[in-house]
Amino acid sequence: MTVFPVFDGHNDLLSCLQHEGETPERGFFAGRDGDITLAKCFDGGFAGGLFAIWPTNDPATRVDPMATLREFPEVSQARALTDTLAQAALFARLTRSWPDALRACRSVEEIETARADGAIAAVLHLEGAEAIGPDLDLLHLLYAAGLRSLGPVWSRPNAFGCGVPFNFPASPNTGPGLTGAGRDLVRECDRLGILVDLSHLNEAGFWNVARITQRPLVATHSAAHAVTPATRNLTNAQLEAMAERGGLVGLNFGCAFLRPDGVKNPDTGPEVLLRHLDHLIEILGEDGVALGSDFDGTMIPNFIKDAAGLPKLTAAMQAAGYGDALIAKITWGNWMGLLSRVIG
Numbered sequence: 001m002t003v004f005p006v007f008d009g010h011n012d013l014l015s016c017l018q019h020e021g022e023t024p025e026r027g028f029f030a031g032r033d034g035d036i037t038l039a040k041c042f043d044g045g046f047a048g049g050l051f052a053i054w055p056t057n058d059p060a061t062r063v064d065p066m067a068t069l070r071e072f073p074e075v076s077q078a079r080a081l082t083d084t085l086a087q088a089a090l091f092a093r094l095t096r097s098w099p100d101a102l103r104a105c106r107s108v109e110e111i112e113t114a115r116a117d118g119a120i121a122a123v124l125h126l127e128g129a130e131a132i133g134p135d136l137d138l139l140h141l142l143y144a145a146g147l148r149s150l151g152p153v154w155s156r157p158n159a160f161g162c163g164v165p166f167n168f169p170a171s172p173n174t175g176p177g178l179t180g181a182g183r184d185l186v187r188e189c190d191r192l193g194i195l196v197d198l199s200h201l202n203e204a205g206f207w208n209v210a211r212i213t214q215r216p217l218v219a220t221h222s223a224a225h226a227v228t229p230a231t232r233n234l235t236n237a238q239l240e241a242m243a244e245r246g247g248l249v250g251l252n253f254g255c256a257f258l259r260p261d262g263v264k265n266p267d268t269g270p271e272v273l274l275r276h277l278d279h280l281i282e283i284l285g286e287d288g289v290a291l292g293s294d295f296d297g298t299m300i301p302n303f304i305k306d307a308a309g310l311p312k313l314t315a316a317m318q319a320a321g322y323g324d325a326l327i328a329k330i331t332w333g334n335w336m337g338l339l340s341r342v343i344g
Contacts, residue, residue, distance in 0.1 A: 001311045002318070004327055005115060007335040008049035009250025009292030010125070010199070010221035011036055014087040015054040016296045017094075028094060028102070035295035035306040038101055041120055044310035047332070048111055048121030050149050050220055053087040054297070055080035055128050057156075071165040072156035080130030081138075088145055091124055104146050108340045123339075125197070125220070128154035128163075134181050136188050143192055148343045149220065150189055151197035152182055153205070155232070160185050164202040168262030169229040172238075177204030178212075186212045195342045198222075199252075199292075202231075203238070210241055215342050217247035221292030223257045224279040230257050239283040248338045249280050250292020255299045268301035270316030277317070277330070286326055290334040 013036045017027060024030070029038050036046070055075055095104035103119040105111045114121035124146045132138045139147075153163035160182035162175045178186070182205070189196050190213050198206050198219045210217055219242070225233035234242075234249065242249065251273065256264045258272045280289045293300070295307060303312055310331075317327050 001315050002324070003045040003311050004314045004331040005047040006045050006049075006291060006310050006331045007111070007121070008046060008295070009290060009335065010050055010052055010127075010252075010297070011293060011295040012052055012054055012127075012297030013295070014051055014090055015056060015083070017090055018083065018086050019056070022090060022094075029098060035293075035300060037307070038120075040306050040308040043308040044306075045331075046120065046307040046310060047115050048105070049123070050125040051091060051122045052125045052127040052297075053084050053091070054154065055083040055130050072154075072163075074157050075128070075130050077130055077133070077159075080128070084126065084131035084138075084142075088124070088142060091122070092145065095122055106146050106148055107344050108336055111336065111339070123148050123343075125149035125151070127151045127197070127200070128156075128158065129160055129185060130158045132160075132185070134159065134184075136185065139185070139188060139192075139194075143194065147194060148339075149195040149197060150185075151200055151220070152178070152185055153200050155200050161205045161208070162202050163200045164231045166256075167231045168256065170231045171203070171229075172206075172225065172231045172233070172235065173203040174231060175202055175204065177202065177206075178208040183208065183212055190214055193343050195220075195339070198234075200232070203235070206238055210245070216338060217242040217245045218338060218342070219248075219292075220250045221252040221294045222249055223252050223254075223276045227276050227279050228258055228260055228262060230262055232257050236283065239280065243284045243288060246288070246341070247284070248288050248290055248334060249284060250290045250335070251276055251280065253293045253295070253298065253300050253304060255301055257298075258301075264299050266299055266302045268303075270301075270303055270313060273301070273313065274316065274320050286329060287334055287337065289330055290338075291331060
């Protein structure tokens with residue numbers, strides 16, 4: 001089975017490790033039972049990705065996003081700040097402690113160097129900007145710490161805009177878009193060279209970003225609404241706008257976002273993912289589609305299961321007639337092309 005190097009658009013390792021309690025004996029490098037570990041990454045060809053900071057829901061309202069489809073309430077800035085700083089510090093410690101295995105990267109050149117050296121290239125991402133105040137000072141602090149990708153919202157409202165709730169079947173047009181502060185945040189991300197992730201924005205917020213940003217339109221971990229009409233997925237109109245701007249979609253592996261029945265059932269075969277890939281390629285072209293697994297943050301199909309199972313997906317792509325050159329674009333090259341135009 002061919003192992004293609006994969007750059008993945010999204011994982012939730014950091015928030016999981018924060019709440020699991022990362023230790024030398026039980027964590028990313030050894031002893032952890034999760035979607036992403038060092039051994040599983042090496043086995044599956046997981047060679048890099050966007051590593052998300054995710055401020056979790058407040059304890060009184062926290063639910064498992066894998067267990068239910070619902071709307072989520074706002075998270076306090078204090079709670080978000082605690083989680084954001086803790087996960088940023090965890091990212092720094094992990095990448096500092098064993099840089100030959102997991103390396104913090106701030107540019108495509110650094111990503112490619114890490115790959116050549118056999119290290120996993122880790123790019124810091126923020127999923128939900130609740131911790132950032134209207135002065136945007138924390139944005140600049142996180143940028144100095146390596147942040148190169150940001151989703152203004154998760155699937156809940158905050159000071160910057162409204163996230164799209166998890167509903168099926170339903171439209172992503174669920175409410176108001178970006179606030180004035182959200183527009184300022186997008187402009188500053190543009191100026192700094194931080195990718196603005198559209199994945200959890202509702203449709204109004206998507207179009208707000210499209211009107212403001214001068215950068216390509218990117219959803220790091222989403223799928224096609226025409227195939228699975230979940231609110232988290234992108235409509236054809238959105239995909240067409242992304243194609244016009246040279247944008248990119250990283251395909252989410254979440255079962256509920258892939259299956260045409262919207263059910264969270266891990267008995268989801270490769271043909272379901274291929275339907276989304278085919279649809280995305282039809283609209284975005286071969287250069288506009290990549291992977292955005294959402295490992296450690298969603299229910300992954302059993303045939304993949306975790307990072308070690310990535311070759312099973314690429315084998316299914318080969319069996320479906322995808323050539324190796326196209327697979328190499330989807331697994332690595334398209335992310336490099338996109339990131340080179342945004343973060344440098």
